[in-house]
Amino acid sequence: MAAFDGSIQRLIEAFAKLPSIGPKGATRLAFHVLSSPRQEAQELAEALIAVKDNVRFCEICGNVCETSPCPICVDSRRDRSTICVVADPRVVMSIERTGEYRGLYHVLGGTINPMANVSAADLRIAQLLERLQNPEVKELIFALNQDVEGEATVTYISRLLAQVDIQITQLASGLPVGSDLEYADDITLGHALSGRRSLH
Amino acid sequence: MAAFDGSIQRLIEAFAKLPSIGPKGATRLAFHVLSSPRQEAQELAEALIAVKDNVRFCEICGNVCETSPCPICVDSRRDRSTICVVADPRVVMSIERTGEYRGLYHVLGGTINPMANVSAADLRIAQLLERLQNPEVKELIFALNQDVEGEATVTYISRLLAQVDIQITQLASGLPVGSDLEYADDITLGHALSGRRSLH
Secondary structure (H helix, E strand, O other): OOOOOHHHHHHHHHHHOOOOOOHHHHHHHHHHHHHOOHHHHHHHHHHHHHHHHHOEEOOOOOOEEOOOOOHHHHOOOOEEEEEEEEOOHHHHHHHHHHOOOOEEEEEOOOOOEHHHOEOHHHOOHHHHHHHHOOOOOOEEEEOOOOOHHHHHHHHHHHHHOOOOOOEEEEOOOOOOOOOOHHHOOHHHHHHHHHOOOOOO | OOOOOHHHHHHHHHHHOOOOOOHHHHHHHHHHHHHOOHHHHHHHHHHHHHHHHHOEEOOOOOOEEOOOOOHHHHOOOOEEEEEEEEOOHHHHHHHHHHOOOOEEEEEOOOOOEHHHOEOHHHOOHHHHHHHHOOOOOOEEEEOOOOOHHHHHHHHHHHHHOOOOOOEEEEOOOOOOOOOOHHHOOHHHHHHHHHOOOOOO
């Protein structure tokens, strides 16, 4: 028998459907909601509905936004000669936070992954090629995870662009800032060595 | 600058207010909501509001419920001679799940903890004493955490009941089922030894 009446049990079950929240975590969250101000629960409830109501994908870059084209695509102050290719809108946020990039983005919606049944046709590659028809674009920066799927996606798209006159680059691979050389993994250390920079 | 438009950012912030969910976890949850069916977000939103609207505390036992007195307190099939004293409604759920207990409950709402500014007056001890006026009650089972606060609370209430003719017990302390003796901590092993059971 469930010891809790309907509402709490339903809230626990709804929380438990979220990723990486198990039954115990869901119970803790539900009891937090129970003991916290009504305002907080209301805000979360409204934010959930607002996201489903308002958020769409930008018709140009594929980023999540509330107006399509998204604010980045329509921002005239951004450098239109560079497009940064990412797998996921979350990476757009990470790169924006650095404040180091002023170009445009293109969100693929994933990486080529035969194990997860994601092929090149499932990604927004055709839309990327179409954007590259614009002679304004001079550089394509790949900001994909440097794993098998990321590398496969970079190789696949690079080959498609073999005949296109455009600079293609990839994020630098190397040691994270502040990391300890002693604990660096072999592959990262190898990449850091082969990609070493000249200091003068 | 925030790379996301309002709705997603607001959802991330609302998730991040929940305990043990940091900014990265909140972002992951928000993107999960974005890519999952609308129905799921709607259910969570409605469950949040329903909990705040419907849930109250049982006037008798202090458990969370939607009707006061709660279903356990009004259930005529339950054994009214035994009251199990717990700190938190979550423990009621845990004990109910065992299916081993058919008595009533009393939720204290915490344990005596001077460090957290919780004194005996903050707990539902007066209500417990009042319930014990009923001669039907024969046994009080303490199901509090066996830490300093739990022990202090058991001692405090037991002293108040020194003159009351009622059996007072506490959950058995010992080795968890399936645990490895080799890795048992000293205090648990000590309790298991001093509380050893005769087999015939």
